[in-house]
Amino acid sequence: MTATALQLPLPLREQAALRDGWLDRRITDLLPGFMDEAGIDLWLVVGREYHEDPVLMTMLPATWLSARRRTVLLLHRTADGVAPLAVSRYPVGSFASVWDPAQDRPGDSHERAQWAAVRRAVDRIAPRVVGIDVSPTFAHADGLAHTDHELLLAELGPWAERVVPAEQLAVRWLETRLPEEIAAQHTMNALVHATIDEAFSPAVITPGSTTALDVAWWIRQRFHDLGVDPWFQPTVDVQRPGLPGPTEHAVVEAGDLLHCDVGLRTLGLTTDTQRNAYVLRAGETAPPAGLAAAHVVGNRMQDLVTAAMLPGRTGDEVLAAARAVAGAEGIDGDVYSHPVGVHGHGAGPAIGMWDAQDGVPGAGSARLHTDTTWALELCVRVPVPEWGGHVVRMALEQGIALTAEGVSYLDGRQTVLMTL
Template sequence: MKIKLIFFITLSFLLIQCSPNDEIEQKIDPTAYWGDNPWPEIRKKRINTLLPNALKEANVDAWLVICRENNNDPLADHVGGENAGGTAAFLFYNDKSDSFHSIVFSPSGESTALDELDIHENVVPVERGKSAIEQAVSFIKAQNFNKIAINSSKSNSTADGLTYTQRTELENFLGNDKEKLVSSTEVVYNWLSIKLPEEVEILTKAAELTAQFQIEAYQQVVSGVSTDAEIAKFLKQKMAEYGVKDGWAPAQNPNVNSGPDRGHSHATDKVIMPGDVIQIDFGIKLYDRWVSDIQRFAYVLKEGETEAPKDIQFYWESGKAGSRAALAAMKPGIKGVDVDRAQRVLMEQAKSEYVMWSTGHPVGYVAHDVGPNLGGSQASHVRPASQKELKEGMTFAFDGFHAWKLSDGTEKTISVEEMAVVTKNGARYLTKPQEELILIKSK
């Protein structure tokens, strides 16, 4: 994978160096770097190297995930339960000697295939007519665990997969020991927020490809003719050509907007005109697993202009400065709210209009992933996730903002959104950041 990735990044870097309005003739052949889906091996490594520590940090003895067919737990495919038919119980725990174990109580008709995947230390077949939950509870009682995490959470939907009936059955079998059940919120947070180096490589692929597609999309713009929706359609075609999926809800990906702010939205039939600042907010999903989230901005030159007007250029530079300040603030041990504050100071100095959005958010398995929220420094209340500390291996999409009033009283925001990974000593971009506004000549 590393050799293919080096080839991909090198070629992408050369393409991005082209003038924004030059024709890109050289294309990347997807078959040159796509390859087999690496998720099975990455999943196994995540379970055995990251989950033991996640249990410790959450201060629990064990984590129980109950899987089933059709209405499965959101984390089923993270633990190997995506093919569950009958109810199966997945148990992860650290023993008293600090050794990590995983055991699954699986219906006998599915246990052989699950065991052959070699994800778990032990797969126990459950006879037809018997309860996997009851057998899991018998094992739990024998281990005398004090705290057992289950997927029931008020703050994290990913950790809230246990249904009412499943919990009722679990508590009935536990009896008085049901008092030992705690939410898996912290387990899931500590586990999913960290990405393996192999995953960072894949996210780098996604970021590079996302940025390249947006540059190509801007080359399609004909002022006075092209619409936002047509440019969005071009990006959809690029996704189909490369065999990737949407980074979030297909109806709102990409969001191409040459008019006033619309928030999270779909592209409209607005015609792109000279003097417009165009925003593309776009994300793709690789291997049906890892997603990107990047924005690129362009300015449509008016007749006689060779560069953006001073006010537009100032707005761009202000937003870019905020983005750079946010990146500089990212390092292990820093709270998410402090990353937000780093760029808000610059927004105040540049007299930006208020922007309600957080500076950034975790990105990885979904566009708004599990991890610290980079926001809250100017809100009336601070999200709990904003008080979380950044750690090495966390990946983020983050913005630098500048918002201003348009002549009709509406607002426009430049949000310089990039992707980065937190390293031991700071943070680094996953793709070359946008340094200058892309300039589109009027036709």
């Protein structure tokens, strides 16, 4: 699928068919390699209705908006690939049911019968290593609830000795994108960019009347009207001389620097974007040169981070490399980039956090892989001569894809300040 083949928003029925097709391909094409990397030949993913493992939600049919009762999935690495199996009272998409009610013991409760069915399936598979979703580092890979954890280990009996955390497997599953998914994220970013273009225009903003909060709610409403969801409340803030810093609680005035932070969710994927605009004063045809130059510095910081994003490096190594060159060039800035895919703040390496510029314990030691998508998020601080040396915080965030060909921007990046 090319980036232009997908038109958003899709009707819900088409979305479901697309997502279910992706799921089948991910299990067939991606999961065997991930299980081999992790050394796990049976992956148990367990969740209950309204208390779902984050991984479980990515494996359910698109028509399932939650688990049903307790849903137990067994991903078995076979010589031919991965066999997706389910122990559930309800059919789970393309997962083959391995719960035969005829084998239930008379008098057993639903719960007891289900756990017994799990044990029978594990006995038949006789796995060497069983992976479960527990992790001290990634919340996305820590979805096995305490109660289910205890019940599962008790039911597994001697197989419990072969249980290991599936953190690496869960992260690889969540962070890796099919080419079709990357193409969809390209189109999703285009939709975000178009929405921001409209939000930062005279069609929405009347200087002296419109507030930054008005614009944020306009974006939220626009997403709703388009049939896509935000994954966080959009924010819009203002900077100008005399204000102590960016503020969301101001009326937009001519001469202001506007900034937004926006993310949408559709097709089971997310985006995360920040862009900047200048409100022209009467007689102006371009932003002050100092503001335009500050944005160029932000673009340079983006270049330094993407140049350091080499597969196999850890997030902390990318952060250190980018910041070292930035320091040598006299750039004052912070880097806090993160994977973005199924989740907005996705599973995978953290390249800094706004309050952790020397490395991120745990997540910063994870290594970069190809076929992943990211929010390239950072800021620079630059004094603006036309504003009496007032320091602006130029914050940028743009979706990117890291593939075997290198880093590419999803629907391009902002290289000049927008004006209105």
